[in-house]
Amino acid sequence: MSMRTVNFTINGEAKSVQAESRQLLVHCIRETLGLTGTHVGCETSHCGACTIDLDGEPVKSCTMFAVQAEGKSLTTVEGLAVGGTLNPVQEGFWEEHGLQCGFCTPGMMITATALLRTVNEPTETEIREAISGNLCRCTGYVNIVKAIQYAQRKMHPTPAPEAVLQGGD
Amino acid sequence: MTQTIPMTSSAIGGMGHSMKRKEDPRFLQGKGNYVEDVTLPGMLWMDIVRSPYAHAKIVSIDASKALAIPGVLAVITGKDLEAYNLHWMPTLMSDTQMVLPVDKVMYQAQEVAAVIATDRYIAADGAAVVDVEYEELPVVVDPFKALLPDAPVLRTDKPGKTDNHIFHWEVGDAAVTDKAFADADVVVKQDIYIPRIHVASIETCGCVASFEKTEGKLTVWMTTQAPHAIRTVFALVAGHVGLSEEKIRIISPDIGGGFGGKVPVYPGYVIAVAASVLIGKPVKWIEDRMENLQADSFARDYHTTAELAATKDGKLTALRFKTLADHGYADAAANPSKFPAGLYHICTGSYDLQAAHVEVDGAYTNKPPGGVAYRCSFRVTEAVHAIERMVDIMAHQIGMDPAALRMKNFIEKDQFPYKSVLGWEYDSGDYHAALQKAMDIIGYDDLRREQLEKRARGEFMGIGISSFTEIVGAGPSKDFDILGIKMFDSAEIRVHPTGKAIARFGTKSQGQGHETTYAQIVAQELGIPMAHVQVEEGDTDTAPYGLGTYASRSTPTSGAAAALAARKIREKARKIAAYLMEVAEEDLEWEPGKFTVKGNPEAFKTIQEIAFAAYTNHPQGMEAGLEATHYYDPPNLTYPFGSYICVVDIDAGTGQVHVRRFVAVDDCGNIINPMIVDGQIHGGLSMGLAPSLYEEISYDEAGNCLGGSFIDYLVPTAVETPNWETDKTITPSPHHPFGAKGVGESATVGAPPAIVNAVVDALWHLGVRHIDIPMTPSKVWKVLRDHGVTG
Numbered sequence: 032m033s034m035r036t037v038n039f040t041i042n043g044e045a046k047s048v049q050a051e052s053r054q055l056l057v058h059c060i061r062e063t064l065g066l067t068g069t070h071v072g073c074e075t076s077h078c079g080a081c082t083i084d085l086d087g088e089p090v091k092s093c094t095m096f097a098v099q100a101e102g103k104s105l106t107t108v109e110g111l112a113v114g115g116t117l118n119p120v121q122e123g124f125w126e127e128h129g130l131q132c133g134f135c136t137p138g139m140m141i142t143a144t145a146l147l148r149t150v151n152e153p154t155e156t157e158i159r160e161a162i163s164g165n166l167c168r169c170t171g172y173v174n175i176v177k178a179i180q181y182a183q184r185k186m187h188p189t190p191a192p193e194a195v196l197q198g199g200d
Numbered sequence: 201m202t203q204t205i206p207m208t209s210s211a212i213g214g215m216g217h218s219m220k221r222k223e224d225p226r227f228l229q230g231k232g233n234y235v236e237d238v239t240l241p242g243m244l245w246m247d248i249v250r251s252p253y254a255h256a257k258i259v260s261i262d263a264s265k266a267l268a269i270p271g272v273l274a275v276i277t278g279k280d281l282e283a284y285n286l287h288w289m290p291t292l293m294s295d296t297q298m299v300l301p302v303d304k305v306m307y308q309a310q311e312v313a314a315v316i317a318t319d320r321y322i323a324a325d326g327a328a329v330v331d332v333e334y335e336e337l338p339v340v341v342d343p344f345k346a347l348l349p350d351a352p353v354l355r356t357d358k359p360g361k362t363d364n365h366i367f368h369w370e371v372g373d374a375a376v377t378d379k380a381f382a383d384a385d386v387v388v389k390q391d392i393y394i395p396r397i398h399v400a401s402i403e404t405c406g407c408v409a410s411f412e413k414t415e416g417k418l419t420v421w422m423t424t425q426a427p428h429a430i431r432t433v434f435a436l437v438a439g440h441v442g443l444s445e446e447k448i449r450i451i452s453p454d455i456g457g458g459f460g461g462k463v464p465v466y467p468g469y470v471i472a473v474a475a476s477v478l479i480g481k482p483v484k485w486i487e488d489r490m491e492n493l494q495a496d497s498f499a500r501d502y503h504t505t506a507e508l509a510a511t512k513d514g515k516l517t518a519l520r521f522k523t524l525a526d527h528g529y530a531d532a533a534a535n536p537s538k539f540p541a542g543l544y545h546i547c548t549g550s551y552d553l554q555a556a557h558v559e560v561d562g563a564y565t566n567k568p569p570g571g572v573a574y575r576c577s578f579r580v581t582e583a584v585h586a587i588e589r590m591v592d593i594m595a596h597q598i599g600m601d602p603a604a605l606r607m608k609n610f611i612e613k614d615q616f617p618y619k620s621v622l623g624w625e626y627d628s629g630d631y632h633a634a635l636q637k638a639m640d641i642i643g644y645d646d647l648r649r650e651q652l653e654k655r656a657r658g659e660f661m662g663i664g665i666s667s668f669t670e671i672v673g674a675g676p677s678k679d680f681d682i683l684g685i686k687m688f689d690s691a692e693i694r695v696h697p698t699g700k701a702i703a704r705f706g707t708k709s710q711g712q713g714h715e716t717t718y719a720q721i722v723a724q725e726l727g728i729p730m731a732h733v734q735v736e737e738g739d740t741d742t743a744p745y746g747l748g749t750y751a752s753r754s755t756p757t758s759g760a761a762a763a764l765a766a767r768k769i770r771e772k773a774r775k776i777a778a779y780l781m782e783v784a785e786e787d788l789e790w791e792p793g794k795f796t797v798k799g800n801p802e803a804f805k806t807i808q809e810i811a812f813a814a815y816t817n818h819p820q821g822m823e824a825g826l827e828a829t830h831y832y833d834p835p836n837l838t839y840p841f842g843s844y845i846c847v848v849d850i851d852a853g854t855g856q857v858h859v860r861r862f863v864a865v866d867d868c869g870n871i872i873n874p875m876i877v878d879g880q881i882h883g884g885l886s887m888g889l890a891p892s893l894y895e896e897i898s899y900d901e902a903g904n905c906l907g908g909s910f911i912d913y914l915v916p917t918a919v920e921t922p923n924w925e926t927d928k929t930i931t932p933s934p935h936h937p938f939g940a941k942g943v944g945e946s947a948t949v950g951a952p953p954a955i956v957n958a959v960v961d962a963l964w965h966l967g968v969r970h971i972d973i974p975m976t977p978s979k980v981w982k983v984l985r986d987h988g989v990t991g
């Protein structure tokens with residue numbers, strides 16, 4: 032099998048890795064780079080456990096080859112917390128009990144983070160649709176929705192009502 | 201035993217506090233450690249060749265093409281294992297199951313050979329080119345046909361076996377029951393099929409087996425809910441080839457969901473162990489989703505003819521169930537050994553029935569072995585489904601409101617402890633209160649009015665109730681064992697000199713949050729802040745022996761053990777405190793965290809001071825240290841219960857069932873962490889919804905699996921899952937040390953009949969009496985068409 036050199040940025044770090052042309056991106060992330068927070072639950076694009084952020088879009092890394100990541104910017108669950116501080120989505124999952132076994136959680140949080148980056152105030156229906164490519168067998172989704180709503184409030188706090196200026200007269 | 205639990209401060213975080221989970225920071229940052237994350241130096245990969253046929257003779261296996269691939273080190277077949285007498289293994293029900301076949305395969309996707317290679321891709325390349333020549337044999341898919349006299353005998357390995365019958369089991373008084381039916385005003389009868397389903401935890405199964413030749417030590421990281429039991433099984437199965445129990449270490453690291461599917465020993469684990477022993481290097485095996493769905497243990501597959509008798513004013517008098525259980529080619533259920541149909545005889549449910557008779561027969565077919573649970577305690581879901589369906593059918597038949605019929609027949613609060621006619625002793629309950637609460641929350645009477653209006657307009661709206669009684673926490677060891685190992689469970693607590701503690705358990709969390717809830721129990725009992733209690737499970741070298749986590753047994757057994765171990769520690773702490781303050785032990789009063797001299801609130805010793813003294817200044821003649829172990833053998837099972845009400849709207853054009861509302865009132869006794877209990881119920885409800893509307897693993901005539909991938913096995917997403925509404929009543933268990941009952945599975949058990957009852961309730965006036973799950977749009981649409989509703 033032919034090996035290729037692939038260059039990409041992952042969690043802010045530039046990497047150059049050797050990958051067989053048929054290697055799935057998820058295996059490159061987990062096994063070559065040792066970032067095991069991204070999981071595999073099906074390898075057929077159904078479960079979303081392998082979801083990573085690729086140039087701002089959540090994608091299923093089990094359905095891409097590593098070589099297709101050439102020149103891209105990737106974020107995995109390991110890249111969500113900044114300087115050891117949980118991002119609002121991670122915080123929301125902790126506060127609202129949005130995870131149980133934790134296996135779906137990395138992919139779920141990547142999808143949620145991408146949603147909140149693009150939609151300021153998603154409705155519950157929009158949240159449910161956005162995560163419908165990520166299966167969770169443990170939580171029944173109720174608390175995942177709440178976790179995302181928590182993050183949404185944290186990221187976009189409703190501005191305190193401004194004091195109404197009395198006009199002239 | 202009093203069952204009121206004093207509330208500790210939130211700094212201590214004992215029972216009743218919704219403490220955030222201690223395990224979460226690692227999961228949230230991608231630092232969990234699941235089996236697939238384990239990588240060892242020199243590790244090899246295993247891939248499995250599987251049978252395309254459901255029943256076939258193996259004519260030959262040619263591995264030469266695979267072995268020619270650079271990087272493929274070995275191809276292991278049944279013949280290789282036969283040389284060590286390891287080609288068969290016992291199941292948890294004392295039946296036998298193949299590890300790898302020597303002469304024939306018994307189901308589609310059965311393991312046929314294993315390829316060991318230096319890399320996962322090379323192992324898969326190898327598996328693709330192992331040439332197996334098969335000769336097809338007649339396939340038996342239908343368990344009823346399996347029991348016909350002319351059916352081909354599947355288990356030809358069993359000397360003298362002339363049929364496909366596995367067991368006959370019955371309970372109850374047949375004559376008394378027959379008489380009650382003969383005397384009844386009204387009898388309803390219904391065939392109910394609960395199809396084969398699969399837990400489909402998002403993490404599949406797998407292991408890393410590492411045999412260290414010099415020391416003869418085997419370590420296996422494995423997706424297992426019961427690591428100690430697995431260790432013993434390995435020692436029993438492979439003792440003759442030198443695997444001795446003290447040299448076997450099973451590590452169950454973080455587990456990505458279990459739900460019963462990670463209780464059995466699958467052939468893949470055993471082959472990986474054999475490969476590591478043979479080759480002397482670590483071997484990793486991780487199954488893919490299709491292997492998981494097609495070959496791992498299934499749940500359910502019960503065909504029941506149910507009958508219920510009543511007086512004309514709705515007093516239930518007798519129940520009769522006759523069930524055929526399809527076990528696949530081996531009885532690999534995970535029931536306690538005395539109970540081939542598990543706890544199915546909880547099927548008199550929440551009702552005061554005076555006569556009942558239940559028969560179950562097991563049959564072999566050409567399907568994967570199993571009969572393990574799908575998030576339920578040993579066949580309780582099957583029992584609850586049947587009784588709750590029948591009660592609803594009876595209510596409709598005699599024109600009584602289903603809620604009123606239930607209220608009329610519930611076991612009364614003051615009848616507890618209640619001895620059921622089939623032999624169980626229910627510990628406590630208040631069924632009327634739970635149903636009333638659910639009715640109040642959902643606005644039952646208004647919904648019935650709305651339903652009438654809608655029906656007048658030709659719209660289909662239904663309201664379904666399920667008032668279930670669970671039976672969990674196996675179990676009293678006099679009745680419960682698995683392969684002879686009694687079903688107690690354990691806790692070991694060590695308090696360190698600085699007043700912090702480590703607690704270890706024989707159970708194994710798969711998402712239930714044990715690191716948090718067990719710490720809360722210890723915090724409650726000792727007053728040590730839960731933040732200072734480190735919980736460990738899953739490593740057989742360090743944890744005390746236990747039977748593991750399934751059947752909602754962790755809180756009833758290991759949780760109880762934690763409380764009792766902590767109380768032993770408290771008694772020693774009392775002695776030390778008395779010594780330190782030079783008072784009599786009787787003069788001390790305990791409150792979580794300290795002993796105070798009665799009448800002198802200024803004179804006290806904290807548990808931290810006492811812990812320090814236990815290592816630095818303990819009384820002469822007393823052993824140093826502050827630790828205890830407890831093996832808890834419950835005096836009885838626990839009986840959580842609840843009432844669920846579901847409202848559905850059915851689209852007459854498409855047959856789509858829309859769950860509009862679902863209210864769940866659960867009673868699991870005293871609660872350790874309300875947030876976690878709620879989460880367990882949400883998850884359980886979703887796994888009740890799934891088989892009700894979506895999931896099924898079926899087979900065509902040739903034995904081809906028709907639900908073998910996520911394309912056709914429909915695990916609900918956030919879009920299909922409703923916004924569950926939960927509430928509770930609290931009826932403590934009188935015999936559990938802190939009055940808890942267990943909750944992980946109640947909702948999976950209770951939800952399906954509420955959903956089916958709602959759908960049938962919407963359609964009863966058309967003449968619809970029953971619909972088997974899953975109630976897919978096409979199935980419901982056909983029912984509507986057959987009843988003249990839609991073209």
Ligand code: FES
Nearest residue numbers: 072073074079093
């Ligand atoms: S592993 Fe990629 S979607 Fe399931």
Ligand code: FES
Nearest residue numbers: 131132167168169
């Ligand atoms: S938390 Fe277990 S699959 Fe989502």
